[in-house]
Amino acid sequence: xxxxxxxxxxxxxxxxxxxxxxxxxxxxxxxxxxxxxxxxxxxxxxxxxxxxxxxxxxxxxxxxxxxxxxxxxxxxxxxxxxxxxxxxxxxxxxxxxxxxxxxxxxxx
Amino acid sequence: xxxxxxxxxxxxxxxxxxxxxxxxxxxxxxxxxxxxxxxxxxxxxxxxxxxxxxxxxxxxxxxxxxxxxxxxxxxxxxxxxxxxxxxxxxxxxxxxxxxxxxxxxxxxxxxxxxxxxxxxx
Numbered sequence: 160x161x162x163x164x165x166x167x168x169x170x171x172x173x174x175x176x177x178x179x180x181x182x183x184x185x186x187x188x189x190x191x192x193x194x195x196x197x198x199x200x201x202x203x204x205x206x207x208x209x210x211x212x213x214x215x216x217x218x219x220x221x222x223x224x225x226x227x228x229x230x231x232x233x234x235x236x237x238x239x240x241x242x243x244x245x246x247x248x249x250x251x252x253x254x255x256x257x258x259x260x261x262x263x264x265x266x267x
Numbered sequence: 268x269x270x271x272x273x274x275x276x277x278x279x280x281x282x283x284x285x286x287x288x289x290x291x292x293x294x295x296x297x298x299x300x301x302x303x304x305x306x307x308x309x310x311x312x313x314x315x316x317x318x319x320x321x322x323x324x325x326x327x328x329x330x331x332x333x334x335x336x337x338x339x340x341x342x343x344x345x346x347x348x349x350x351x352x353x354x355x356x357x358x359x360x361x362x363x364x365x366x367x368x369x370x371x372x373x374x375x376x377x378x379x380x381x382x383x384x385x386x387x388x
């Protein structure tokens with residue numbers, strides 16, 4: 160079982176704001192990284208180093224964290240943001256990596 | 268532009284060993300970074316399998332115990348995965364990815380598209 164917990168599915172109206180959360184004890188020690196997965200495509204890093212966006216990731220993607228919960232926020236969701244989103248961090252030992260179960264985002 | 272491309276058999280039999288290769292172009296794996304494998308069973312989430320550095324340092328998912336072996340071939344600029352004693356539960360899309368370890372931060376900054384492996388008799 161995953162040590163990081165995500166809601167299986169979230170929906171958002173086009174242009175509105177949505178928050179995807181990730182919860183786990185390891186997040187008290189290690190920040191979450193966020194990835195976007197679309198069928199048939201290479202997974203894409205969207206947030207790293209706590210709240211940084213790689214080149215090419217729109218600034219509507221942002222991240223925050225508090226205690227054992229990390230959040231990915233999309234402000235003004237677009238149709239192309241419809242995808243599966245996974246959080247990831249080091250586990251409590253610090254020597255391994257764990258992924259959340261993923262959140263399927265639907266843009267209505 | 269750095270690219271990663273997985274290759275290998277699409278179908279393997281139970282109890283056999285899976286061998287996958289990931290070819291890296293646009294970057295020399297001897298130059299640094301860790302490299303690793305992640306898989307995704309159908310309809311399920313991502314599972315990190317392990318990562319390795321050319322120095323020999325490696326990290327492995329304990330849940331896979333001794334079934335996993337990940338290695339680098341710097342002459343071919345490839346990383347490989349061997350997974351033994353296959354069962355149908357090993358059916359998944361297998362991704363290779365570059366792992367950046369910076370200070371205390373670990374993150375996969377580049378991924379391949381993945382290759383589907385089905386374990387079936």
